Amino acid sequence: MPDSDRIDPVPTEVSEPKTSAVGLPGILHSMQYALAEMGPTRTAKTLSKMNHVDGFDCPSCAWPDPDRRKAAEFCENGAKAVSWEATRKHIGADFFAEHPVAELREMTDHWLEAQGRLTEPLLLAAGDTHYRPVSWKTATTMVADSLRNLANPNRAAFYTSGRASNEAAFVYQLLARQLGTNNLPDCSNMCHESSGSALTETLGIGKGSVTLDDLTLHAELIVIVGQNPGTNHPRMLTALEDAKRRGARIVAINPLPEAGLQRFRNPQRVSGILGRGTKLADRYLAVRVNGDLALFNAVNRLLVERDESAAGPVLDHDFIREYTDGFDQARAGWLATDWPSLQQQSGLDRHELEQFVDDVVSAKSIVVCWAMGLTQHKNSVATIREITNFLLLRGNIGRPGAGVCPVRGHSNVQGDRTMGIYEKPAPAFLDALRTEFGFDPPREHGHDTVDTIRAMRDGQIDVFIGLGGNFALATPDTAVTEAALERCDLTVQISTKLNRSHLRGGRQALILPCLGRTERDIRDGVEQFVTVEDSMSMVHSSRGRLPAGSDQLRSEVAIVTAIGDTLFGSGPDDAVAWRQMGNDYRIIRKHIEHVVPGFHAFEERIANPGGFILPNPPRDAREFKTDTGRAHLTVNPPTAIVAPPGHLILQTVRSHDQFNTTIYGLDDRYRGIHGGRMVVFVNADDLREQGISDGAMVDIVSVWGSEERRAAGFRVVSYETPKGCAAAYYPETNVLIPLDSTADVSNTPTSKSIVVRLEPQRG
Known part of the structure; x- marks a missing residue:
């Protein structure tokens, strides 16, 4: 067997990251992989029935299907997932x-x-x-x-x-x-245990409260936090494009700029194949890894301050009074926060945060979407509680175009x-x-x-x-x-x-x-x-x-x-x-x-094209099955992981050629990585300070108390990420995550906030 089959490969080429997703390359990559694994006949039989009412559900992500299905109702990674399963080998x-x-x-x-x-x-x-x-x-x-x-x-x-x-x-x-x-x-x-824990406590149900129509037809502002839909949920880009063409604004909050949230070249539109496609994110906030709790604390404080200024009211006081409890304690918590600390933890200055709040105040209906970029930190549950606070303050639960949207991974x-x-x-x-x-x-x-x-x-x-x-x-x-x-x-x-x-x-x-x-x-x-x-x-x-x-x-x-x-x-x-x-x-x-509950007349209702929707009390009737019967506004003091000098905060990420632990190929073309996965993305200033050159080979060493864990043989890639932050692919870096480093309440591993140092390889 070739040595390359025994050793995780280092990339053979690193190029500039892409600033748009899908388009003709997405079609070509889908078909190349499908034909190689399944051949033309199986490819036609599978992809034509994928995500259709008389066919099978995509074995990849859990993004919902629209009422009106297109002939090709699948994305590049969905095609890869089906090809991986339906291979002739x-x-x-x-x-x-x-x-x-x-x-x-x-x-x-x-x-x-x-x-x-x-x-x-x-x-x-x-x-x-x-x-x-x-x-x-x-x-x-x-x-x-x-x-x-x-x-x-x-x-x-x-x-x-x-x-x-x-x-x-x-x-x-x-x-x-x-x-x-x-x-x-x-x-x-x-x-997503952190999502379920936070939402059950605050809203009374551990699920999202929006439908696909809320995104595509009604939301005026869509906030996407800690999520890379272009790779992990590519069909979401179509929904975002529909919302954008209707006039919705989109804000992306993430340590890494992701191609799919910059521009979407819809392969089912002429403009997506021959033109530049659709710009999606109107605003990009480059939050520090693990800085989201501080960010939403800051935003909620600004909303309270504006509400109490001459320019108010900004908050939905009728909703707060009728449907929530805990406002006075939460308000006191926000006003007691320290601005320098909020800015340092989030990595954003007050001007950037004020601009985001301008978007918020201008929108009558807001959806917040998130994925594992939020759920795998020590303070994940607190962060999602704070996002729920953000929505509750302006009544953005239980009305069209508004609510919480944790985007699940597996199907x-x-x-x-x-x-x-x-x-x-x-x-x-x-x-x-x-x-x-x-x-x-x-x-x-x-x-x-x-x-x-x-x-x-x-x-x-x-x-x-x-x-x-x-x-x-x-x-x-x-x-x-x-x-x-x-x-x-x-x-x-x-x-x-x-x-x-x-x-x-x-x-x-x-x-x-x-x-x-x-x-x-x-x-x-x-x-x-x-x-x-x-x-x-x-x-x-x-x-x-x-x-x-x-x-x-x-x-x-x-x-x-x-x-x-x-x-x-x-x-x-x-x-x-x-x-x-x-x-x-x-x-x-x-x-x-x-x-x-919710599955009455199961056999009869599942026969309906598209199936049926389960009840969701916060969405359906603004009912909250909590211990008080009201939605809880909570106090979540801002905290963030602090790396010692010479160390970084590492988050694990997927490449575009994988789904969970399944590796379809060795390219991540959106990030400019070709032929391998053993890379670590690092801010250029951090590399200069540590005397490490772009392209150097390093070991990544995680630090947990007195314990250390090592992942050897990674190529450094200078990348646009906040200073003090880094990223690398999992599962190769799961070895760095201590078993006992878990989120408060949910016990979810802290895969998105690992304290590491880089050690240059000798010789």
């Missing part, structure tokens, strides 16, 4: 006989996933050097026996990625709870939480499960993702099951996580492709290959479909169109229900009819209808 027994696990561990993650789709169940038995095929019956019995023989149900952990459907997620949480545990960590714990991460994938379930949900299924679910809170790693590390977990995802690579403190997985007696990965987690298994490790979103799901001769929930609470169906890549593949639902059937049985006296649910997903949806 397959790997089976011959591949694993040829490659021992020790050799596969040396390969890059890009190489591992590029080998193709898994085609049959595989077992790495204790002491073995190679995975070998096993039957589904053997694999299912092994999992069921391991769970049955646990000394305590809490010695099992059931991880979920946001790719799982509503039906799969529901039966998965049911399996865990019938076993007797709430150990249901999921990818939301690492990404059904929000739906999985709705279905009960949560380590701290509400008592009402557990009561409904008991009524529906006749057993008493456990009430003790379980482990989230970080606590699951700690428990495995400490020898408190014997069985780990992963429903999708790449746990070893997605989580923080990579070396600790890998060692923790290896302490388990059995690890089970339900997967479509080979990844790092399969190579860091327990004493015994199973790989159970599952159908992809693009493939037909036939059970007992009847074609099944599943459902998903997008970022804006729309629930719709998804039906694969390709034949299964192997006759050994099973759906996630079928795999989970087979484990349940083997473990608990499915006779007339059994609490849960596992076998019946696995053969007919309508039975699962009927249970969901009885257990989960």
